[in-house]
Amino acid sequence: MKRKYEPDFNQLLSVLQRETPDRPVLFEYFTNGPLNEYLSGRKNSDAANIDETIAITIEAFTNAGYDYVTIPARFYGALTFLRAPHGQKSTISQNDGSLITDRASFEAYPWPDPESGDFETFDRFAPLLHPQMKFVAPGPGGVLENVIDLVGFERLCYLLYEDEKLVQDIFDAVGSRLLRFYEIVSALETVGALIVNDDWGFKTQTMLDPNSMHRYLFPWHKKIVDAIHFNQKPAILHSCGNLETVMDFLIDDLKYDAKHSWEDIICPVEKGWQRWGGRIAILGGIDMDFLVRSTPGEIHKRAVEILKLTRSKGYALGSGNSIPTYVPIENYLAMIQAV
Numbered sequence: 001m002k003r004k005y006e007p008d009f010n011q012l013l014s015v016l017q018r019e020t021p022d023r024p025v026l027f028e029y030f031t032n033g034p035l036n037e038y039l040s041g042r043k044n045s046d047a048a049n050i051d052e053t054i055a056i057t058i059e060a061f062t063n064a065g066y067d068y069v070t071i072p073a074r075f076y077g078a079l080t081f082l083r084a085p086h087g088q089k090s091t092i093s094q095n096d097g098s099l100i101t102d103r104a105s106f107e108a109y110p111w112p113d114p115e116s117g118d119f120e121t122f123d124r125f126a127p128l129l130h131p132q133m134k135f136v137a138p139g140p141g142g143v144l145e146n147v148i149d150l151v152g153f154e155r156l157c158y159l160l161y162e163d164e165k166l167v168q169d170i171f172d173a174v175g176s177r178l179l180r181f182y183e184i185v186s187a188l189e190t191v192g193a194l195i196v197n198d199d200w201g202f203k204t205q206t207m208l209d210p211n212s213m214h215r216y217l218f219p220w221h222k223k224i225v226d227a228i229h230f231n232q233k234p235a236i237l238h239s240c241g242n243l244e245t246v247m248d249f250l251i252d253d254l255k256y257d258a259k260h261s262w263e264d265i266i267c268p269v270e271k272g273w274q275r276w277g278g279r280i281a282i283l284g285g286i287d288m289d290f291l292v293r294s295t296p297g298e299i300h301k302r303a304v305e306i307l308k309l310t311r312s313k314g315y316a317l318g319s320g321n322s323i324p325t326y327v328p329i330e331n332y333l334a335m336i337q338a339v
Contacts, residue, residue, distance in 0.1 A: 003065040009134040009192050012067045016193060016234040016257050016281050018314035024307050024339040026066050027283045027316035029138070029195065029238055029260060031323045036060035038329055050075050054121070058128045064336055068133055068192060071121065073140035078117030079181045081146050081174070082110055098152035103166055109150070111173055114180035119188065126190040134192025137185045138238070139178060142198020143220045144207060146174045153207070160212055167216060175220030182224050186231040193234045195260070196224055201241020203266060210245050221254050234258065236283065240321065242266045251280045258283050262320045264290060269320065270306055277314050284318035286335055291319055291327055296334035303338030 005023060014021040033053070037043055039060035044052055054075055061069040073079065084099055100106050122135055129135070141149070147170055148156060159167050186194050198221070200206050206213055228235040234257040237250060244267075250256050258281035262269040269285020276282065286303060294302075303317055317339060323332055 003063060005065070007062060007067050007130040007133045009067045009132055012316060013192070013234070015283075015312065015314060015316045016236070018278070018281050020311060020313040024312045025316040026064070026336055026339055027260070027318040028066065028070070029197070029284070029318075029322045030070055030072060031057075031060065032325045032327075034325060035323055035327075035329060035332065039064050054125055055128060058125065062130055062133070065339060066133075068136045069129065070136050070138060070195070071125075072138055073117070073181075076118040076121035078119070078185075079112055079114050079140040079177055081112060081141070081150065083149050098150065098155055100150045100170060101155060103163075106166060106170060106173075112177065114177045114184070117181070117184075119184055122185075122188050122190045129190070135188075135190050136193045136195060136236075137188075137191050138195040138197045139181060142196060142239075143171065143175045143178055143224075144198050144200060144217050146178070147171055148207070150174070157208075160208070171216040171220065175223070179220065179223050179227060183227045183231075186228045186233045191233065193236060194228045195236045195238050196221065196228075196256075197238040199240040199261075200246070201239070201243050203242060203263075205242055205244075206246060207241065213246060214249075218249065218254060221250075225254050225256060229255070236260055247276060251276065257281055260284050263287055264320075270309060273306075273310055273315055277310065281314045281316075282310075283316050285320050286318065287320045288327075291331055291335065294331070296330050299331050300334040300338055303335045307338060 011021040011023065011025050012027065015025050033044060033047060036056050040056045040063060042056065044056050046052060054071060058069050082099065100109055151159065151170060182194060185191055200213070225235045236258040237256040238260040240261045243250065260283040262272055262285035264287040269282060272285065273282045285306070286299065291299060307317060317335070319335070
């Protein structure tokens with residue numbers, strides 16, 4: 001891989017500010033190990049070696065044409081919530097292995113210290129970045145995601161009726177720790193933007209009813225976005241699912257700068273940009289099913305068409321979610337070469 005333009009984080013920043021960059025911009029939540037090896041041109045001798053994995057990731061993002069590099073929170077041990085083991089399963093139930101079932105288990109749960117991450121990782125690897133690149137930092141899961149992992153979705157639905165105080169305490173315990181995480185990471189000079197990754201919905205609606213979202217979840221997202229903005233960084237929401245009923249709120253009240261994760265079956269990204277692009281930056285959106293099952297020619301054609309539609313104003317090209325290993329490399333390349 002050999003990029004055809006110099007990295008420049010200001011180009012992505014223009015997109016996040018709903019402006020028109022000087023050229024088309026790429027955005028991806030995360031890629032995968034084998035793809036990063038391909039893009040960097042070198043094998044990872046030990047995937048458990050975090051230093052080598054980060055170095056290869058930086059080379060991969062640089063060569064592919066991105067203006068930033070994402071470093072997942074797991075790479076620097078930030079805010080790991082203890083979860084019940086799921087084993088090596090390709091899919092898991094959202095009701096599996098809950099550790100918090102009542103007040104006693106809530107009180108006994110070993111809540112992590114948000115200050116304990118190795119945040120110096122960013123400064124340590126900054127010398128490997130091109131001088132005009134920045135890191136973009138996702139969180140260690142979102143408020144709702146972590147609550148569901150700890151409680152179980154079905155049990156959480158029952159608790160909403162049976163013990164509202166416990167539900168509030170669980171959301172507060174998770175939310176307050178994630179808030180502190182974002183306060184710390186958004187203050188780092190080498191971090192240019194933050195991703196708040198928290199899946200809120202499924203194909204037809206939000207995971208919880210809107211009233212519960214407003215009561216338990218959104219106050220913490222408001223605090224998180226405010227903390228990121230306090231440090232003058234953009235806040236990107238990565239959230240899967242149908243968010244139709246809360247889109248206006250996440251734009252006007254929570255004040256997210258960008259929305260990522262789009263599915264054709266819910267709302268094709270082209271329609272999303274036409275509907276909300278004047279109010280919030282739109283990132284990615286080449287549908288995962290389309291990206292996996294279409295030909296490289298079809299993928300390239302759609303990517304070019306959306307770049308022409310948006311003229312890159314408040315839009316960066318990428319997948320509808322991320323690039324896991326089941327995305328064919330040739331299909332991924334067809335997408336990013338559209339820039």
